[in-house]
Structures are given as C-alpha cells and as structure tokens.
Amino acid sequence: MARFFGLVKNEYIKILKKLSTKILLGLIVISAFGLSLIALVAEKTSQAEMEYFSDDYSAVDEYEEQISWLEQTKPEGYEIQIKAYQALIDCDAGYEDWRCAAAEEISELDAAQASELLIYIKTNDWRGYCSLKIRTASSESEKWGYQYRLDHGIDMSEKFDKQNALIDKIDEAKMGLEYAGSEESAEKSAYEDTVTLGMYQLENEIYENTADMTNIMNMDLRNGVRFFNVFMQTPMLVTVISMIMIIIAGGSVASEFHQGTIKFLLINPVKRWKILMSKYFTVITMGYILTVLLFVLCIPAVGIIHGFAGINDPYLYVADGEVQSMNSFLYAVRAFAIASVETVVMATFAFAISSLIRSSALAVGAGVFMMFAGNTIVMVLSQLGVDWARYFLFANTDLLAISQGNSMFPQHTVGFAVAVLIAHMAVFILTAWDGFTKKSV
Amino acid sequence: MDKEAVLSIKGLNKTLGKKHILHDIDMQCLGGEVFGFLGPNGAGKTTTIKIVVGLLSLDSGEISVCGHDIIKEFEPAMANVGGIVENPEMYKYLTGRENLMQYARMRGITDEKRIAEVVGMVRLSNRINEKVSKYSLGMRQRLGVAQALIHRPRLLILDEPTNGLDPQGIKELRDVLKHIAHEEGVCVVVSSHLMSEMELMCDRVGIISGGKMIGTYSMEQLINQNIGGMAEYVIETDNAEKAVSLIDLPDTTVKQEDGNLIVRVPADAEREIIAAVNAKLVRGGASLYTVHRKDNKKLEDVFITLTENGEGDGQIG
Numbered sequence: 001m002a003r004f005f006g007l008v009k010n011e012y013i014k015i016l017k018k019l020s021t022k023i024l025l026g027l028i029v030i031s032a033f034g035l036s037l038i039a040l041v042a043e044k045t046s047q048a049e050m051e052y053f054s055d056d057y058s059a060v061d062e063y064e065e066q067i068s069w070l071e072q073t074k075p076e077g078y079e080i081q082i083k084a085y086q087a088l089i090d091c092d093a094g095y096e097d098w099r100c101a102a103a104e105e106i107s108e109l110d111a112a113q114a115s116e117l118l119i120y121i122k123t124n125d126w127r128g129y130c131s132l133k134i135r136t137a138s139s140e141s142e143k144w145g146y147q148y149r150l151d152h153g154i155d156m157s158e159k160f161d162k163q164n165a166l167i168d169k170i171d172e173a174k175m176g177l178e179y180a181g182s183e184e185s186a187e188k189s190a191y192e193d194t195v196t197l198g199m200y201q202l203e204n205e206i207y208e209n210t211a212d213m214t215n216i217m218n219m220d221l222r223n224g225v226r227f228f229n230v231f232m233q234t235p236m237l238v239t240v241i242s243m244i245m246i247i248i249a250g251g252s253v254a255s256e257f258h259q260g261t262i263k264f265l266l267i268n269p270v271k272r273w274k275i276l277m278s279k280y281f282t283v284i285t286m287g288y289i290l291t292v293l294l295f296v297l298c299i300p301a302v303g304i305i306h307g308f309a310g311i312n313d314p315y316l317y318v319a320d321g322e323v324q325s326m327n328s329f330l331y332a333v334r335a336f337a338i339a340s341v342e343t344v345v346m347a348t349f350a351f352a353i354s355s356l357i358r359s360s361a362l363a364v365g366a367g368v369f370m371m372f373a374g375n376t377i378v379m380v381l382s383q384l385g386v387d388w389a390r391y392f393l394f395a396n397t398d399l400l401a402i403s404q405g406n407s408m409f410p411q412h413t414v415g416f417a418v419a420v421l422i423a424h425m426a427v428f429i430l431t432a433w434d435g436f437t438k439k440s441v
Numbered sequence: 442m443d444k445e446a447v448l449s450i451k452g453l454n455k456t457l458g459k460k461h462i463l464h465d466i467d468m469q470c471l472g473g474e475v476f477g478f479l480g481p482n483g484a485g486k487t488t489t490i491k492i493v494v495g496l497l498s499l500d501s502g503e504i505s506v507c508g509h510d511i512i513k514e515f516e517p518a519m520a521n522v523g524g525i526v527e528n529p530e531m532y533k534y535l536t537g538r539e540n541l542m543q544y545a546r547m548r549g550i551t552d553e554k555r556i557a558e559v560v561g562m563v564r565l566s567n568r569i570n571e572k573v574s575k576y577s578l579g580m581r582q583r584l585g586v587a588q589a590l591i592h593r594p595r596l597l598i599l600d601e602p603t604n605g606l607d608p609q610g611i612k613e614l615r616d617v618l619k620h621i622a623h624e625e626g627v628c629v630v631v632s633s634h635l636m637s638e639m640e641l642m643c644d645r646v647g648i649i650s651g652g653k654m655i656g657t658y659s660m661e662q663l664i665n666q667n668i669g670g671m672a673e674y675v676i677e678t679d680n681a682e683k684a685v686s687l688i689d690l691p692d693t694t695v696k697q698e699d700g701n702l703i704v705r706v707p708a709d710a711e712r713e714i715i716a717a718v719n720a721k722l723v724r725g726g727a728s729l730y731t732v733h734r735k736d737n738k739k740l741e742d743v744f745i746t747l748t749e750n751g752e753g754d755g756q757i758g
Contacts, residue, residue, distance in 0.1 A: 006546035013543070017535055260530030264588065267494040267526065268547040269519035441496040 007270065007278035008285075015248055015286065024244045028294055031240045032301040039216065039230040040305055059094045080114045081106055087122045098156035102129055109136065126156040141174035148202075162207035170198035186405075193318035200323040201316065208313040210328040226310030227302060228328050234298040235332065238339035241290050242371060245347035249283045250363030253355040253436060262441055276355065276436045280429070283351055287343045295336050338400045345397055345421060346371050352428035356435035370394075382408035396420045447472045447521075447596045447628035448493065453502035455488055462488050464653045466502070470630050472595060475622045477643035478632040481748055485652040486632040487527065490600050494524050507595050520548070523594035525602060529585030533574040537565060537584050540573060541591060548592040559587040563617060579610035586617060597621065598630045603638050615642045636744040650748040663743060672711040673735040676702040676718070679728040687725035688718055703735075 015021050063085040070078045070085075084103040093099045099121045106114050113136065120128040130146040137143040145167045149156065154163045173194035180188040201207060210228040253276070256262040265275060303311075315331040317324055350367035354360060374394035381389035389395055390409040396417035401407055403414050446469045453466040463485050470476040480486050491497040493504055495511060504511045509518035531540045541556055550556075560569050563583040573581065582602060589597055599618075603611045619642065622629040633639055639646055646663060648655040678684045681697050688695045693714060694705045706714040715732065722729050 003547075003549050006549065010543050010546050013535070013539065014532060017532075017539070019534065259532065260528060261532060263496055263526045264530065264544070265547075266496055267519065267522065267524055268544065269516045269522075270547055271515060440498060441491070 003270070004274060004278060007275060008282050011252075011279055011282035012286070015252075015282070021248065024247060025290075027244065028237075028240060028290065029297060031237050032234070032294060032297045033305070035233060035237060035298075036230055036301045036305040039225065039233065039302075042216070043225050043306075059100065060089055060092065062095075063089050075107075077107060077111070077114065080111075080118060084118055084121055087118065091122075091124065096158060098126060098129065099124065129156070139175070139178055141171065141178045144174055145171040152202075163202065166198050166202055166207065170195050170202075173198070192321070196318050196321060197316055197323055206314065206316065208310055209316045210310075210313045210331065211315050211317055213313075224309065225306050226313065227306060227308050228310060228313055230302045230306050231298060231332060232328075232335075234295070234302070235335040235339045237294055237298070238291060238336060238343060239371075241287060241294060241340070242343040242346050243368065244290065245283065245287045245343050246350040246367035246371065247364050248286065249347040249351040250354045250367055251360040252279045252283055252351060253432070254358050254360040254363055257358040257441075258360065266441055272437045273433060276433060280348075280351060280432070283347050284344060287347055288340065291336055291340050291343065295333065335400065338403075341399055341421065342371075342397045345393065345425065348425050348428045349393075352432040352435070355432035358435075379408060390416075391420060393420070393424045445472055446470065447507055448630065449503075449505050450489070450493070451503045453489065453492065453504065454500045455485075455492060455497070456500055457488070462652050463492075466649070466652075466654050468647050468654060468657065470596070470628050470647075471645075472628045473622055473626045474644040475618055475629045475631060475642055477639035477646035478630055478649065479636065479639055479646050479744065480632075480634065480649035482634055484634075484649045484748070486634075486649060487600055489649070490524070490526055490598055490630075490632060494522055494526060494598060495519060496526060520592070521595040522598065523589030523592065523596070524598035524600070525582070525585040525589055526598075526600045528604075529581045529588075531573045531576075531581060531584060531588075534572065536572050537569040537576070537580075540584065541569075541588055544588045545591055550592055555591060555593075559590045562590065562621075563587045564613065578605045579607065579613075582606060582610070582614065583617075586614070590621065594627065596628045596630065598632075600632050601634075602631060603633065603635070611638065618642060636741045648744065648747055655747055671705045672708045674704045674706065674711075674715055674718075674732060675735050676704060676722070676732050677730040678702065678722060679730075683725075684722055684727045687721050687727060690714060690717060690721075693718070 067082050067085050070082050081103070084106045088097075088099060088103055091099070102117060102121055106117055109117060113132065117129065117132060119125070120132065127150060130150050133146045134143045134150075137146075148154070148167060149164075154160045154167070156164060173191040176191040177188060177195070180191065197209070201209065208226060210232060213226065213228045214232045216229065216233050256265055266272060313328055315326040315328045317326070346367055349370060350363045353366050354363035357363065370393075374392070375397075378389050378392050378394045381392075382395070387409065390412060395407075395409060395412075396402070398407075399414060399417055402412050402417050448468070448470040450466055450468040453463055454461070455463040466485075466489060468478075468489075478486055478489070488497065492499050493506075493511065495515060499512075506518040507521045509521070511518040531537075532543070535543070537560075538556070541560070545551070545556060557566075560566050563586050565580065565583055565587065568576070568580065573584065576584065582605075586597075586599070586602070589599070597618075602614055602618075606614065615638075618629050618631065621627045622644075631639070631642060640660070643660060645657060645659050647657045676684070678701075681700050681702055684702050685695050685697060688702075688704065690706075692707045696703050704715070704718055706718070711734075719729060719732060
C-alpha cells in the first residue's frame, strides 16, 4: 500500500511540475474572479437601466400623460381618475408606491368606492385601502393579503418592501391553489409549499432565502447584490474543472508514450494495473481537490467584489409540508458535489481514450467534444421523442436537474441515472485497463 | 566472485504480426560479468531485451532472473532488474534528482544516501539538480544508468548505451559498467551492433543474427576464432626468401610481406606449430630476429563473418 501511494505521489509530482498544469490552475483563479466580475457588470448595467427610466421618464410625466389622455378621450368616470392622478403628482408618488397601483384600480370601482379610494390616496391611508380591498375582493385568497397587512400592521410603503413582496408571493400562490381545484397535482403541491414557506418567512422575519438566488436572473437589484446572489452561481464553474481534468486525464497515460518514459515506468517491479490505477486514482482525487479549492477560492472572489452582505442567509425549502432550513454553504457544497459527477465521468472517459489510443490530443479532443456536444445530442434526441436516448451518458450527468424532476425524459429517476453512469464508468475503466495492461510497448 | 547465472533465457520465441522475430533463443548471463549482446541492426536484440524487462510478451520459452520466472513471479523478478531500453527517456521538465526520486519511489527506496551514491557513481553530482532538458545525451545516458542502478539490481540491461556518446563518454560509461560488474558482482548485459566497443568492455559476448543465437563466446575465444581457425604470425628474419623455402609444414601457409614472413597456422595447435616453424628456420641457418602473433583478424571482421555465415538474412524489420 505504501508503494501504491508512492506511485500516486509520483503522478502528482509529474502533473504539478508541468508548466501547462500551472497555467490550468491559474485558469481556476481567473474563472472564480471572472464570474464575480461578470456579476458586477450585470449589476451595474441593470442599475444604469433603472436610473435611465427614473431620470428621463419620471412617474410624474407618466401621470400627466395619463391625465391628458383621459381629458381627450373622456371615458366613463374619467373625472375621478384625473383627480387620483393629480393626487399622485401632488404627493410625488413613484411607481413603487401602493398609491400608484391603487390609482390604476380606481376605474374598476363604482362611484362611492372610487371617491372613498381617492380619499385614501390623498391621505396616504393604506389601512383604509386594505379594508376597501377586502370589501371588494371576489375571492378568499384575494382578501387574505390585505387582512394580513391590517392584522400585522404591515405598511404598504417601501419601509415594508420585503414583507409586501412575500405577501404578494403568497397571495399569488393562494390564488393558484384556488384555481387548481381539489385534485392533487404537482402544481398544487408546489403552490402549497410556496404558501408554507412564505408564511414561515413572514412569521420568522426571514426575508432573504438563498433558494431564490440560485438563478442570477431573479436578482432583486433594488436591495443590492447579496453574497449568495453571486455565490449560488459558482457551481457552474465546475465545468472549468471538468475541462482541466479532461486535459490532465487525457495526458496521463498518453504523455508517457509520447515522451518515451513508459518504458522506464514499466520496467519497474510494479504490475501494470497498479501503475494504471495509481494514475486513475490521481486523476480522480486531483479532480476533487481542485473542486474543493475552487469552492474555497470562490468565497473571497465573490466577497471581495460584492461584499459579504447576507453571508448568513439560510437556504429554506419545504419537504413533506415542513419548512427546512439549511446552511447556504452546505447547499452550495451539495451543488458542487453534484456538478462534480460530470467531472469524474468526463475525466474517466478521457482517461480511457488516453490509455486505449495513446494520444493526448485525441483523448482531450474527444473528451471536450463529448462534454459540449453530448448534452446537445441528447436534447435533440429527446425532443425527437427518441426515448432510448435516456440510456446515453449525457442524459444522466445532470443529477441535480433529474433529482428536481427537470429531466428531459419522463419518469427519470436518480437511481436510474446513477446506474447508467456506473455502467458507463465500468466500460471506460475496463477499456483503459485492457488498453494499458495487454498491449506491448 | 560468484558466477551463477543471473539471467537465463531458454527456447525464447516471439512473433510480431506475421514476422517470426526470435527463434529459440538460449542465453545465460552470469553475475560479475559484462555480457555483450551483439548483432546487426534488426537482429532481434531490442526485442529480446524488451521481453526480458517485461515490456513485451513472449510466445514461448522461459526467462528467469535470479531464479524468478519473469511471468509467474513478475514483481520479484523485476526487483532484480534495472535497465535502459532504447533511448534514455526522462521527464525533461523535472530535475535529474526528481527523476531519480520517481524510480526510487516505485522501487520502495527511501534512502537519500543511496541516491547520492548512484549519482556519484555516474559522476553527475554537480548537475543533478538541473532540469533534464538541459542535459546532453551523454548525461541523460548516465542518469539512465543511475536510475537503473538505484535499487541495486543483480541484472543491469542496457540497450545500445553508447549510441550518441562521444569517445570520452563511451570511456566513462565503460569504466562505470566494468566497475559495477567486476566490483559489485552485477550481471551487466550490454547490447550493441559495434564489435569494437564490445571488445573493450565485455568479458563474454552472445551473437545474434536474423533472430537466431549464433553462439556465446569469451573474448579470447572470439579473438582466436578467425576464419578457418587459423592464427597469423609475423616473423622477421635476415633473408625472407630463403626462409620461405625452409618452412614446409602441413596446414601451414607462408608468404612474404614487406621483407617479413607471414605464417598462418591452425589455431588449435598454434603454439606447437610455431615452435616447429622457429626450429626449422634456426636449423636452416636463418637469423631469427622476432616472432610475434599478429592480431590478425580484427574482431569486427570476425563478427561480420559470423553473422553473415549465420543465416545470411541478417535483415529483419
């Protein structure tokens, strides 16, 4: 066993002393900071867009335009609408103000309710508005949000922005539930979970859930970028590790042949399969070490550029009707671990080709091609309705999507995916084994 | 010094593709000797060596190193083998020492002293921490020898080790190899297609041609083995013409050259016959100045004759 670790140490030295490896490791640093910088550019661009809207085309302009349009067309009840807009102009209410939304609704109300609402707008009386909404609501779900605001004294002003956003979200889900009817469905349970989670957040005053931050497109820029808005994107960088490991695995056996050092390697009193396994062990462990390094590196890379605000935000999710709270870093670790499955599979593939064909260029080329084209091929096949494409390697590498039920194939389970992956890996390893131990040098 | 067989090859056959490369090779190499493995290019030297060190499989035959069969007991057998096959390829981006450490780890050697020792043995101590990419071919060759010696093998196999070395390098290598064979009792097997090198280095040679063993000879045997088993003597006398007529022995031919006599006698009884020749000259009244044995056949010629006579088809792959 000590001898085996000697072999592994040899492999590590050979890989790490190469100049190309050092460059590849530099790539990891660049990618970690690169992602963080790209997020910064995205943030600045959308902030600039928002400023453009508010500067050049203010809410007041919009209200004046509405008034002049109403004066020209004179629809039914236009006088009170004009008064409502005038009130908005007087108090300089922005788009985000509840009074702006309320003024839009005034045309839907009868005359008495409309004048009541106008008073609430003029006096900035959100409680009055809420009670009016409860009276005019057409469904239970619509009433709930306003009742909740009244009960808990949640002002509709910007001060309670986060609470209001949550209430709106729950409202929407409750409405969805009402329409969904009594039959059980995936959609319905998703709505139920949204309500459960939203209520939990309101009651526990947890307004930031990193589960909402996994998609960078959902970033709420008004509140500024939080740490996990960016950090939750970092698992995608594992692809960089996959590339690096394809290059290292592809050269692992082939470069020995290329350099002619294979003869020196094999005239030692070590059986060939042990040498091969030490190389494979090195490739896989190095893949994981680099993944851990990437993870650790991403923390300062994101923090330095975006700050550490919200680093303690939890990852909340609902399981069996109960809200579970998880450390967001733990969730990120899990995401990295799932993403690393692809690294292992691709590195094994490149390793097998390298051992069989003894050409680094071909092994690396085939590995990279598989990584980028494989998913596309499977996607095209799945859209053409070719169901047996589910047995392809690439239909099964994205365990995260499969576990969330987002697979391209129906009834695709994680167990099935893991079985397919293991079968492929076994074929790859046996190929490498055969290629390395049987052939003459 | 013990002289037991370290490497023993019996009835080795090898076919590569459709070509029958090796035919029933038999060879015994002993501890404490430098054994020259000699043959023209393509005779099957490298193939034989690759099989011995486990780089190629064999079709039939038995090979053992220190009594361990190289197939059934691969690891114990290879633990006694060190070698360089073809060129001394190293990891060029590593230093000489890092390269040696690679092999030391594979062979379970952790002793820094041993590494310093082999480095000293091949006279690389002052350059060992430089990258191999900066080494000359001769230095790489010596580093290869150090690598092959690091685990104190009983059998050291070097394939064409003098290739690309300058005369000084060849001499240094020769001294190193002789030292480890004669002083440390290692069996050193050196392959070459140049007889002139073997002459100075080897104690015994095995000659291979066309994939067949022609024979194994000690250096003395080889020197004596000229064409037709004849030895040549140069005799200086006062009157060569007269002397020619004095010599009339069976199986002996005499001719004149630069005023000297050139006498060819059968090698198996050369001493007796040359004594008789001398006696006849003296008795016949010729003044005998010197008699000396001519290194009549250069080993190179012997080698060429042997390999040509061997099969006549010394050209394989």
